[in-house]
Amino acid sequence: MTQHLPWTLARRAERMNPSVIREILKVTEQPGIISLAGGLPSPDTFPIEAMREATNRVLRDHPREALQYAASEGFAPLREWVAIEMAEQGLPVDPAQVLITTGSQQGLDLVGKVLIDPGSTVAVESPTYLGALQAFNPCEPDYVAVACDDDGPLVEGLAAARGARFLYALPNFQNPSGRCIGATRRDQLMEAARAMGLPVVEDNPYGELWFDGAPPAPLASRWAEGTVYLGSFSKVLAPGLRLGYVIAPKPLFPKLLQAKQAADLHTPGFNQRVVHEVIRGGFLHQHVPTIRARYKAQRDAMAASLQAHLPASCHWNTPQGGMFFWLTLPDGVDATALLPKAVALGMAYVPGAAFFADDARANTLRLSFVTVSPEQIDRGIRLLAQALETHAP
Amino acid sequence: MTQHLPWTLARRAERMNPSVIREILKVTEQPGIISLAGGLPSPDTFPIEAMREATNRVLRDHPREALQYAASEGFAPLREWVAIEMAEQGLPVDPAQVLITTGSQQGLDLVGKVLIDPGSTVAVESPTYLGALQAFNPCEPDYVAVACDDDGPLVEGLAAARGARFLYALPNFQNPSGRCIGATRRDQLMEAARAMGLPVVEDNPYGELWFDGAPPAPLASRWAEGTVYLGSFSKVLAPGLRLGYVIAPKPLFPKLLQAKQAADLHTPGFNQRVVHEVIRGGFLHQHVPTIRARYKAQRDAMAASLQAHLPASCHWNTPQGGMFFWLTLPDGVDATALLPKAVALGMAYVPGAAFFADDARANTLRLSFVTVSPEQIDRGIRLLAQALETHAP
Structure with missing residues (x-):
């Protein structure tokens, strides 16, 4: 101290x-x-013009709701949009599993608060996203790095993660390495993780930014009850809105929600409605x-x-x-x-x-x-x- | 577990x-x-019309800056506005002491992370704001309630707070009690707190909502280096923007800033610029x-x-x-x-x-x-x- x-x-x-x-x-x-x-x-x-139109529509049609306190879970139509979008990517989820967050950085903060005790172990890729380490650090974990090759974490590397609270992985065009885990490696990793009882926190800020073909379905689609999935609007719309989401297995959802409520009550409702207004007609x-x-x-x-x-x-x-x-x-x-x-x-x-x-x-x-x-x-x-x-x- | x-x-x-x-x-x-x-x-x-005009101006004049990642400290002109406003209320501060937060609820979360160890003591008023208890709870403090009368905490009640990490107080029209601590009691309390070495976290969401006369100057004005002050735009503009601020003594500021960065990188820049655009000409x-x-x-x-x-x-x-x-x-x-x-x-x-x-x-x-x-x-x-x-x- x-x-x-x-x-x-x-x-x-x-x-x-x-x-x-x-x-x-x-x-x-x-x-x-x-x-x-x-x-x-x-x-x-x-998308500046789309943003301008959307803010004007929100302030014309629902100004009081957009500017008032709102539900900690997030704006219901936006949660539904996320659920539909995830199903299209191969991960069927209930909107009740979707928690809107103040950027996906906040998703990392909430995951840390709910899952990491001081001295418990968190397994990460090598290299890994620095912002995640910053988010987890206040919860005082010990880190173990899982050995990786150019296709992501090695299946045999998971042995080092035994007993960890979770494996944190960024499977699509990782920051910093740019690598994308292939479908076969995803299958192998998630089969091994499930067999070990090793939960996974899957972070996906970049998945939509593919150049030649979409990446394989999320890790979470291979073991839904063992994976927390983090998504973000920062790279497909704009980061200054600070809008992300967490998709959690139902037993975990209430604690993440309570942590969210304690952290900032809710993500700005204005931003949630504006983004929903921008994207609801298929803009993306x-x-x-x-x-x-x-x-x-x-x-x-x-x-x-x-x-x-x-x-x-x-x-x-x-x-x-x-x-x-x-x-x-x-x-x-x-x-x-x-x-x-x-x-x-x-x-x-x-x-x-x-x-x-x-x-x-x-x-x-x-x-x-x-x-x-x-x-x-x-x-x-x-x-x-x-x-x-x-x-x- | x-x-x-x-x-x-x-x-x-x-x-x-x-x-x-x-x-x-x-x-x-x-x-x-x-x-x-x-x-x-x-x-x-x-102020719906003012909001509409401000969003249009921000998206016309500074769209790229408003929608991009931004400084964790907050939008500099908004920090300066807060510093000037606080000086008018009797608390001269440097803009470098102002941290913009995602609602003042996040200020409570950051204060808890930086100051509360599991099993350490936090002193609160009786009754106190429930949302603060929720924000502090994940840091696992023990609470001690300071005895209060209709004018706020009793000076002799502070003895119970000896050794606490801080006293959390809401001096202006408290939620839930509605009470406002008078000038004399403020003097006595802060003199005693300083003598005891008991820091204070002053939460002020309602101070501007006075009916007959402004409340006395902030507790922080009586012991600046021993007080963290939390303010909010939720009750004077709109809560759905989630915009608040923390004013911290300089030695504490870096840790609060690092906690902020880990929590959500920064408060939405769009919201900060829109609010600054609304208020900068004296709108409030x-x-x-x-x-x-x-x-x-x-x-x-x-x-x-x-x-x-x-x-x-x-x-x-x-x-x-x-x-x-x-x-x-x-x-x-x-x-x-x-x-x-x-x-x-x-x-x-x-x-x-x-x-x-x-x-x-x-x-x-x-x-x-x-x-x-x-x-x-x-x-x-x-x-x-x-x-x-x-x-x-």
Whole structure:
């Protein structure tokens, strides 16, 4: 317990720390720097006109309801929309299992509160989403990293997760690795998890952002009662609305709901109604393909630049969706140590070390391709190659 | 740890429970029931036209910024607005001390996470705001209730709070008691708290809703480095926007910010910009007086009805602001047992027992006067008197 007289901090506060990425972003958001470090979707994809029309309709037709306190579960028609959408993706759910959250980050906070005791174990992928570690940390878990290859967690790696409260997995175009778990691996993993009694928390912010074909059905479709599923409108509409959802097995739902009520009473009803108004007529069926096409072109540009400029000693997989390349530098090159040189040359990325719960691989880094023009991507990768060249390992 | 195979719940989840009030509201929200049980502001006060204009301006002038991820601290101009507003109320603060939250309920959640260890003590008023207990419960505190009179916590009552992590107090027109702590009592309490090294968490959702004169300056103005202050836009604009703020002493701010970031990354930027657009030209100086006038007339109506219909064996104080009367029934009358009879006659209220952290006074109840017409108030109080009359204590 730290003392800031007269305040005594809770022990869990020791596990709260500034986001490494946000700190890096502050350093790299200088004018003139080509930043491939961001994790933001492209604002060119935000459906501003649809938002304007929807807000006007909501404030014309249901202003009092939209501005009043509302149910902690969420706006019923939006919960129904989510249930229908999930069924189309292969996961039939009852709207009563859908909890609307203030972004899917809040879903992680609620899951942590309900499932993690101090000193209990949470299994994560290697690497894993940094924001999830931040959300879980105040609950003071011990982490165990499940060994992964380019297709996701290894089935034999699950042995390390025995006794964990859950496995946290991001199967579609993972942040940071960009990888997507294939159908066969999904079958194997969920069969093994079920056999071990290892629950799964499935996080899916990027699944809709596929380039060539939709990813396989959710992990949850393979073991519904053993999986909590998190979804988000941040990447298909806009993150500034902070709208996500949790789909929970029925025995878990009441506790997640009570945690939600205690956390912020409910997600802004105004935002829920506006988003429902935007999407209820099938808007996303027209809109999301435009995001896919845009991001695919950006992905292609970065793939070409990596191929053109980086030495053969670097490795990467070309992501089939999402927003990120994951780059492995030659053994012995520390991406954190390299960053200041890259920034001095005029480009920035996120070192991969922050994305590991343990046993960080220092020679990895994350590159975002969605907010920067192909020309800037090419120049940025060129500068990265130059930084690497002049860097003594 | 409860088992819902394959899930193991965290111990803290045992302290999460359905809101007693929300459960009561479900029962009493039947057609034909005059509900004085609600805690909602009157939707007639929501500035719908101003909201429509502001959303259109934000989506015209800053759509990409409003819909993108944003700073966890909050929208800088809104933080500055809060700082200026607080200075006018007698609490000079730096905008860097202002953290924008998803409703002030989230402020309570963050305060709990940063300051409460399992088994540590939190001191509360008697009665106290139920939502705060719900927010703090997952952090597993022990509560100690500070003895109160009609002017708030008794200075000599603070002895019971020695060693507590903080005293949680709602000094202005408290929910549920309606009481407002006077200037002299504020001086005495804060002097004693400072002498004891007892920090204070000051919650102020209702302070602007005064009827005859503004309440005294905040508790925080008497001991800034020992007080966390929570404010809200829910009662002066609209609760469906979920917009509140925390003002923290500088040594505490970073931990609250990190907890905020982990909880939901940031409060919806769209909502922050829209609210700032509504209020930045001084809108509240015209708007809030209309809410005051409306609520004062409603307060007068309920005061007259209580005076006219209730027996002399009942006691209440006429609130000088806010939304609630707090009624003490004759000794031995249990307001929880009386409720079904009142509902059968056609009116509803909230039994007071839920608002006590310990040692509940069963013969108390809360009446809201803001969402029901004077005619309905009169009929509701008449029915309450009738229920009391036929009730065998």
